[in-house]
Amino acid sequence: MEQGKLLVENVWKIFGDRRDADVVAVQDLSLAVRDNEFVSLVGPSGCGKSTLLMMAAGLESISAGDILFDGTPVTGPGADRGMVFQSYTLFPWLSVEENIRFALKKSGLGRSEQGALVREHIQLVGLTGFERAYPNQLSGGMRQRVAIARALVYKPRMLLMDEPFGALDAQTRLQMQELLLQVWQAHRTTVLFVTHDVEEALLLSDRIYVMTARPGRIKAEIAVDLPRPRNLLETESDPRFAALRRQVLTLIRAEAHI
Amino acid sequence: MSDSRPSSAASQPGAARRGRRAAPVRLLDLRTDIPRRWYIGAGVAFIAVFLFAWAVATWLHWVSPIFLPGPDAVLAELQDQATSGVLWADLWASVYRITVGWIVSTLLAVPIGILMGNFRLFEGLFEPFVDLVRYMPAVAFVPLTILWLGVGDTQKFAILFIGVFFQEVLLIMDNVKTVPRDMIQVSYTFGLSRGEILRSVILPAAMPGIWDTFRITIGWAWTYLVVAELVAANVGLGYRIMRAQRFLETDQIILGILVIGVLGLATDYLFKWSYRRLFPWALQSR
Numbered sequence: 001m002e003q004g005k006l007l008v009e010n011v012w013k014i015f016g017d018r019r020d021a022d023v024v025a026v027q028d029l030s031l032a033v034r035d036n037e038f039v040s041l042v043g044p045s046g047c048g049k050s051t052l053l054m055m056a057a058g059l060e061s062i063s064a065g066d067i068l069f070d071g072t073p074v075t076g077p078g079a080d081r082g083m084v085f086q087s088y089t090l091f092p093w094l095s096v097e098e099n100i101r102f103a104l105k106k107s108g109l110g111r112s113e114q115g116a117l118v119r120e121h122i123q124l125v126g127l128t129g130f131e132r133a134y135p136n137q138l139s140g141g142m143r144q145r146v147a148i149a150r151a152l153v154y155k156p157r158m159l160l161m162d163e164p165f166g167a168l169d170a171q172t173r174l175q176m177q178e179l180l181l182q183v184w185q186a187h188r189t190t191v192l193f194v195t196h197d198v199e200e201a202l203l204l205s206d207r208i209y210v211m212t213a214r215p216g217r218i219k220a221e222i223a224v225d226l227p228r229p230r231n232l233l234e235t236e237s238d239p240r241f242a243a244l245r246r247q248v249l250t251l252i253r254a255e256a257h258i
Numbered sequence: 259m260s261d262s263r264p265s266s267a268a269s270q271p272g273a274a275r276r277g278r279r280a281a282p283v284r285l286l287d288l289r290t291d292i293p294r295r296w297y298i299g300a301g302v303a304f305i306a307v308f309l310f311a312w313a314v315a316t317w318l319h320w321v322s323p324i325f326l327p328g329p330d331a332v333l334a335e336l337q338d339q340a341t342s343g344v345l346w347a348d349l350w351a352s353v354y355r356i357t358v359g360w361i362v363s364t365l366l367a368v369p370i371g372i373l374m375g376n377f378r379l380f381e382g383l384f385e386p387f388v389d390l391v392r393y394m395p396a397v398a399f400v401p402l403t404i405l406w407l408g409v410g411d412t413q414k415f416a417i418l419f420i421g422v423f424f425q426e427v428l429l430i431m432d433n434v435k436t437v438p439r440d441m442i443q444v445s446y447t448f449g450l451s452r453g454e455i456l457r458s459v460i461l462p463a464a465m466p467g468i469w470d471t472f473r474i475t476i477g478w479a480w481t482y483l484v485v486a487e488l489v490a491a492n493v494g495l496g497y498r499i500m501r502a503q504r505f506l507e508t509d510q511i512i513l514g515i516l517v518i519g520v521l522g523l524a525t526d527y528l529f530k531w532s533y534r535r536l537f538p539w540a541l542q543s544r
Contacts, residue, residue, distance in 0.1 A: 018393050059443045079449030089444040092539045105458075134539045154448065245501040 011065035043211030082156035359418025375434025409490035433467030473529035
């Protein structure tokens with residue numbers, strides 16, 4: 001058996017409860033994410049990449065196959081796998097500080113320890129000075145910073161990210177990619193990252209899985225052998241980056257023409 | 259706050275071009291805020307025009323005062339009722355009935371609506387029945403409620419309850435359903451149980467919507483007041499209107515309608531004001 005932190009083995013997802021209306025979203029898909037590895041899942045829209053992520057989070061049932069996390073089958077959501085969504089999932093009635101602290105409800109830590117962790121993570125995502133702001137006072141990029149801090153603060157053993165920058169404008173998106181890159185390089189953790197942005201995937205990942213159009217299967221697995229530490233400007237001007245980009249885009253294009 | 263979100267100035271075409279010169283007030287831009295004095299002034303002006311038209315129409319005898327008494331007659335009636343104490347007795351009786359009737363239906367609608375909004379089983383259990391009853395005219399329950407509950411205040415509460423509860427419970431169900439699914443799912447990843455998510459995520463998230471439902475349903479309670487006091491009452495604003503009809507005392511009718519209107523408006527504003535105080539985080543700029 002392949003070793004890994006997260007193992008997806010021959011997983012199927014079939015939507016619909018009437019035979020004739022069934023939609024196969026994910027078909028016989030296998031992949032593995034190793035400890036402290038950053039893996040991206042890219043593919044044409046509607047290919048089932050988000051569905052797969054939701055199954056790994058335990059928020060969506062698995063029709064067939066197995067998903068193992070640290071050797072244990074995933075049966076439901078848990079605090080061992082943190083999640084960042086594309087939509088804004090901050091609690092609007094809580095301040096930035098309180099939103100991040102909310103994730104520590106089950107941590108068993110004392111108030112002062114929680115406060116220290118919250119401060120540390122606010123600093124990590126560059127939001128010092130906004131502790132008392134409410135989500136409706138923040139821009140989209142800042143909200144996602146809080147969401148990332150909130151997903152990191154309780155130290156889940158893995159991070160699942162579902163197009164976290166998908167709703168942001170291009171400029172903010174680049175800033176956030178750079179931020180995530182820095183955060184990840186400083187605090188290595190295991191990440192499975194869903195995106196449809198090939199450059200984003202290349203910049204951040206150690207490996208990329210390219211998915212086929214629906215029904216989603218793995219079309220190719222690409223090792224991103226770009227040196228670390230990376231940063232936006234240097235990494236994207238690396239000739240190997242261009243070659244990889246071309247390779248991945250070609251694979252996706254082949255799927256997209258319908 | 260550098261990224262995204264266009265500022266309101268930038269979204270107004272021409273605002274930047276005109277620069278520092280005092281820009282003329284533009285009142286009819288699509289979905290654009292206008293100065294507060296214009297907003298309030300317009301509302302006051304419309305009511306003033308309405309009152310003026312009413313006064314003119316009656317003073318010039320375009321309509322017979324039996325059908326439509328003038329504002330002066332209604333004011334005189336107000337003075338009469340205020341000094342004799344009739345108005346205060348009516349007010350007290352009606353406010354009491356509305357408060358109790360509305361609170362009883364709210365006390366039931368909130369928990370049931372929350373259950374229906376969160377659990378498909380409860381939605382399936384209650385919704386067909388609620389849908390059935392909410393189309394039944396509350397006024398048709400008047401004779402039945404008198405048979406069942408007698409002629410006291412309990413019967414008035416019952417009519418208000420029938421008029422309000424079955425709509426309110428569905429609105430609260432919808433308020434709960436507007437809580438984004440992702441917000442609930444992310445809470446699971448913090449290790450919270452269903453009960454904890456219900457308490458510390460779904461309820462606070464749904465609360466502003468529920469508060470707005472309170473505002474709307476208490477308004478309905480005011481409109482059902484006349485129905486509740488239709489029969490077997492001897493005090494109350496609705497009763498006063500029904501009795502005045504028998505004697506064609508149109509000034510009393512209009513006074514009663516106006517008082518109900520003003521009280522309804524006051525409760526509406528009370529809820530709007532408390533909404534802004536309680537849920538500043540839920541206020542959206544347009």
